[in-house]
Amino acid sequence: MRGKLITLEGIDGSGKSTVCQLMKNEKRFSGHVFTREPTTSWIGDAVNRALRSDTDLIAELMLFLADHADHISRLIRPSLESGSNVISDRYSASRCAYQGATLAGLFDEPLDWIRSLHKGWTIEPDLIVLFDIDPLVAVKRCGERGERSKFEKIEFLKKVRSNYLRLAADEPSRFVVINADRPLDEVKEDVFRTIAHAIEGQE
Numbered sequence: 001m002r003g004k005l006i007t008l009e010g011i012d013g014s015g016k017s018t019v020c021q022l023m024k025n026e027k028r029f030s031g032h033v034f035t036r037e038p039t040t041s042w043i044g045d046a047v048n049r050a051l052r053s054d055t056d057l058i059a060e061l062m063l064f065l066a067d068h069a070d071h072i073s074r075l076i077r078p079s080l081e082s083g084s085n086v087i088s089d090r091y092s093a094s095r096c097a098y099q100g101a102t103l104a105g106l107f108d109e110p111l112d113w114i115r116s117l118h119k120g121w122t123i124e125p126d127l128i129v130l131f132d133i134d135p136l137v138a139v140k141r142c143g144e145r146g147e148r149s150k151f152e153k154i155e156f157l158k159k160v161r162s163n164y165l166r167l168a169a170d171e172p173s174r175f176v177v178i179n180a181d182r183p184l185d186e187v188k189e190d191v192f193r194t195i196a197h198a199i200e201g202q203e
């Protein structure tokens with residue numbers, strides 16, 4: 001039986017990566033394949049280089065897409081076909097939400113355009129868990145990490161969040177929106193329950 005693909009999404013500082021780390025250590029999720037985008041491949045390295053420099057925004061998007069294509073053929077498809085469940089920290093919705101915001105001045109409907117660029121070759125997740133949080137709270141949480149990149153600015157993250165919420169509204173059956181502005185334990189339990197339910201059909 002084909003495995004299930006679950007993706008975790010949310011703005012920087014939403015707590016997504018922390019919960020993902022906790023999930024890796026949780027017995028009930030052992031045996032699942034944990035992965036992330038940008039990946040740790042050389043294309044993922046190129047993506048990270050682009051993010052740290054003044055790279056053209058379309059070039060940056062294309063690098064993210066190249067990383068996604070390589071991720072799918074190298075890990076996602078083979079894992080799902082061999083029956084493993086895959087949990088990815090960020091996936092296509094990150095592109096729609098983030099590059100949908102960075103390219104907002106260049107196109108009328110960047111989110112729709114980016115979504116269409118994935119059509120025909122991507123593998124759609126069975127479940128997308130969206131860690132939803134006010135960018136003000138998220139940026140405060142990132143305080144310790146400093147002004148890491150352009151992505152951590154509040155105005156920008158407001159656009160990213162609204163793109164995420166639009167994606168969720170467009171596909172309510174694929175998305176579960178989690179209120180991430182709560183104590184970590186509560187968010188974690190909610191996320192674990194949601195994912196276990198999707199994978200095993202259990203509460």
Ligand code: TYD
Pocket residue numbers: 012013017037038051064089090091092094095096098099151
């Ligand atoms: P990530 O390593 O997940 O950030 P974090 O340090 O919060 O764990 O991702 C790096 C940045 O890349 C993050 O700000 C989100 C952004 N990003 C995009 O803009 N588009 C994409 O398609 C992806 C996967 C990430």
